[in-house]
Amino acid sequence: MDSRTRLPVVGMIGGGQLARMTHQAAIPLGQSLRVLAASESDPAALVARDVVLGTHTDLDALRAFAKGCEVVTFDHEHVPGEHLRALLAEGVKVFPGPEALLYAQDKWEMREKLSSLGLPVPPYAAVSNVQDVLRFGAAEGWPCVLKAVRGGYDGKGVWMLNTPSSAERVVPELLAAGTPLMVEQCVPMRRELAALVARSPFGQGAAWPVVETVQRDGICVEVLAPAPGVDGEAAQALALQVADALGVVGVLAVELFETASGVVVNELAMRPHNSGHWTIEGARTSQFEQHLRAVLDYPLGATDLMAPAVVMANVLGAMTPVAMGPDERLHHLFARFPDAHVHLYGKEERPGRKIGHVTFLGAEMEAVRSRAKLSAHWLSTGEWLDGYDIHGGTE
Numbered sequence: 001m002d003s004r005t006r007l008p009v010v011g012m013i014g015g016g017q018l019a020r021m022t023h024q025a026a027i028p029l030g031q032s033l034r035v036l037a038a039s040e041s042d043p044a045a046l047v048a049r050d051v052v053l054g055t056h057t058d059l060d061a062l063r064a065f066a067k068g069c070e071v072v073t074f075d076h077e078h079v080p081g082e083h084l085r086a087l088l089a090e091g092v093k094v095f096p097g098p099e100a101l102l103y104a105q106d107k108w109e110m111r112e113k114l115s116s117l118g119l120p121v122p123p124y125a126a127v128s129n130v131q132d133v134l135r136f137g138a139a140e141g142w143p144c145v146l147k148a149v150r151g152g153y154d155g156k157g158v159w160m161l162n163t164p165s166s167a168e169r170v171v172p173e174l175l176a177a178g179t180p181l182m183v184e185q186c187v188p189m190r191r192e193l194a195a196l197v198a199r200s201p202f203g204q205g206a207a208w209p210v211v212e213t214v215q216r217d218g219i220c221v222e223v224l225a226p227a228p229g230v231d232g233e234a235a236q237a238l239a240l241q242v243a244d245a246l247g248v249v250g251v252l253a254v255e256l257f258e259t260a261s262g263v264v265v266n267e268l269a270m271r272p273h274n275s276g277h278w279t280i281e282g283a284r285t286s287q288f289e290q291h292l293r294a295v296l297d298y299p300l301g302a303t304d305l306m307a308p309a310v311v312m313a314n315v316l317g318a319m320t321p322v323a324m325g326p327d328e329r330l331h332h333l334f335a336r337f338p339d340a341h342v343h344l345y346g347k348e349e350r351p352g353r354k355i356g357h358v359t360f361l362g363a364e365m366e367a368v369r370s371r372a373k374l375s376a377h378w379l380s381t382g383e384w385l386d387g388y389d390i391h392g393g394t395e
Helices: 017-029 059-066 081-089 098-105 107-118 131-140 164-176 233-246 287-295 325-334 363-383
Strands: 010-013 034-036 051-052 072-074 124-127 146-147 158-161 181-185 191-199 206-207 211-216 221-227 250-259 262-270 310-314 341-344 354-362
Touching: 010 059, 017 034, 017 287, 017 354, 034 059, 034 158, 051 059, 059 072, 059 081, 072 287, 081 098, 098 107, 098 211, 098 262, 098 341, 107 233, 107 262, 131 164, 131 181, 131 363, 146 164, 146 262, 164 181, 191 287, 206 233, 221 363, 233 250, 233 262, 250 287, 310 363, 325 341, 325 363, 341 363, 354 363
Parallel strands: 010 034, 010 072, 034 051
Antiparallel strands: 124 181, 146 158, 146 181, 191 206, 191 211, 191 250, 211 221, 221 310, 250 262, 310 354, 341 354
16 A cells, blocks of 8 residues: 555556556556566656566565555566465465466466367367377368467467478477477468456456457557457457456456357457557546456446547557657657557567557548558658558548
8 A cells, every 4th residue: 555645556567568558547546556677668667656676587576576565467477376376375466366377378278278168269289299290280280380388479489380391390499499389270260359358356347349450470460449340249258258267357358260150269368468459548448447447356447439440550660770760750640640549668669569559539440440550650660651541541
């Protein structure tokens, strides 16, 4: 408890852009998020007052950080489970707890748990040698997807195996490096969706409209809310079922593949998620405020849309150096699109790195999407895409 405000202190392990935006959501609630950051230059450390420097793998640092916190939560899932159990044994509230977080940390455990619940997942198998992959490919067909059981994100830790020879080349090298592996069917999907929900310790749940996520090179580049042509009730119910069955407290993102026969669960994330950044301006309650409400066991907020169409586009570091600085790019963007909602994360620009996002709201999806795509490209490269009308749609 903060003695000056008499309000609870929430500690967030990790100082990235998710912590930065959670800090922004904490301010109207009278709070200043406490952040465990690895560096003073981490995105959240640049803006938050209450910053502790340390790493998520250092138990002593975690103990010191947690002192005075009402609850400890995360902007990533990489904290060792044994460290979290040690904190719990010492009386620290940790949400989501290690028993739930395991299913976001370990893809094999996640698949096993969801399968036991009867939820739709792709066929999968453990990999201890290359023959396991060859047998799986022969049974399920090629291509298939090889995954690191732990640690993968944004396309990292995932390898597409198109042929048996590709498996024979890739698998032994990864196993020799000590990477625990599993293999899955390459799902014949129509598109990718995400169902974002929140759950409190009391058991209250809330769900935002299901969104479509557009991927490029394993990185989400656009989020369309609501997902065009989708009746999201079934996916929302699935995500709420997962949150309840796993005992999740906080925000849960369920990444889904839409197929001809329905949806299949791809991944889980137990924290604010890139697929929910649109909620800052586009929903009654943002995912960041909702996460705070959930871990503090406050009643959850309304999740309805603020406009018929909302699009978030990620701003990625350009592949070649950009002569024009970010301040000048912002100047020109706001001159052209005064209704743009821009969030820059204070991160050094590197090729393909998420350095911010831009959100637009409007009445018609394609017009809103056009403006978001054009704006994100401009903020990334300092170049306007050809063939786009500033009023939306192609010229």
